[in-house]
Amino acid sequence: MSENQFSAAPTAIRLPGYTKADQQEILGTGDDPFGVDGAGLTWLPKDEHFGIRHGDRLVAHAGLLRLPVAIGNAETAETEVMGVGGVAVAPDLRGQGLARLVITAALDHARTMGPQHALLFCRPPLVPLYQHLGWHPLDTDVLVEQPESRVVTMPLRTMVTPLHDNAHWPSGSVRLFSLPM
Numbered sequence: 001m002s003e004n005q006f007s008a009a010p011t012a013i014r015l016p017g018y019t020k021a022d023q024q025e026i027l028g029t030g031d032d033p034f035g036v037d038g039a040g041l042t043w044l045p046k047d048e049h050f051g052i053r054h055g056d057r058l059v060a061h062a063g064l065l066r067l068p069v070a071i072g073n074a075e076t077a078e079t080e081v082m083g084v085g086g087v088a089v090a091p092d093l094r095g096q097g098l099a100r101l102v103i104t105a106a107l108d109h110a111r112t113m114g115p116q117h118a119l120l121f122c123r124p125p126l127v128p129l130y131q132h133l134g135w136h137p138l139d140t141d142v143l144v145e146q147p148e149s150r151v152v153t154m155p156l157r158t159m160v161t162p163l164h165d166n167a168h169w170p171s172g173s174v175r176l177f178s179l180p181m
C-alpha cells in the first residue's frame with residue numbers, strides 16, 4: 001500500500017492540544033503555510049482541536065473557539081459564534097476528504113456549545129471548497145480587533161454555517177470583539 005493511503009477509513013479525533021510542532025508535522029516548516037501572512041494580522045490560538053492521525057503522524061487539523069460578536073445594527077445584542085480556524089491537511093494527503101472529516105468533527109462539537117453559527121476566515125480561492133461543505137460567504141464588512149486597541153476590516157473572506165435548525169444569520173455588518181482566529 002502507498003504511504004498516501006489509509007489502511008482503514010480515516011477518523012477525526014479530539015486532540016488534547018495543538019502545538020506549533022503539530023502544525024509543522026502537518027504543513028511542514030515553510031513560511032506562510034496558510035497563505036495569509038500578507039494580511040498582516042494577529043490571530044488567536046484555538047481552544048479545542050480536532051485531528052486525523054495516519055500511523056504516528058498527525059495529518060489534519062481543525063481548531064475551534066467561542067468568540068463574542070455583534071451582528072447587524074448597533075442595537076443588536078452581543079452574541080457568540082464558534083470560530084473555526086487552523087484548518088490544515090498534509091500536502092501529500094489532500095483531495096481525499098480529510099478537511100471535510102476534520103471540519104465535520106469540529107462542527108459536531110460546536111453544536112454542543114450553544115452558539116447558532118460557526119464562522120471562519122479564508123482566502124478567496126477556498127470559498128468554493130467551503131461552499132461545497134455548506135458554508136456561506138458574507139457580503140458585508142467584518143471588523144476584527146488587533147493589538148493596541150485597533151479595529152480593522154478583515155481583508156479575507158468570511159464564511160458562516162448554521163449549527164442548529166432554524167438558525168438564521170442576521171443581515172448587517174459584523175463586529176468581532178476579539179482577535180480573529
Ligand SMILES: CC(C)(COP(=O)(O)OP(=O)(O)OC[C@H]1O[C@@H](n2cnc3c(N)ncnc32)[C@H](O)[C@@H]1OP(=O)(O)O)[C@@H](O)C(=O)NCCC(=O)NCCS
Pocket residue numbers: 033034035086087088089090093094095096097098099100101120121122123126128129130132133
Ligand atoms: C484547504 C485544505 C485544508 C483542503 O484540504 P483537503 O483535505 O484537500 O480537502 P477535502 O479533500 O476534504 O475537500 C473538501 C471538499 O471540498 C471539495 N472541493 C475541493 N476543492 C474544491 C473547489 N475548488 N470547489 C468546490 N469544491 C471543492 C472536495 O471535493 C471535497 O468534497 P467531497 O468531500 O464532497 O469530495 C488544504 O488544501 C490545506 O491544508 N491547505 C493549506 C492550509 C490552508 O489554506 N487552510 C485553510 C485555512 S481557511
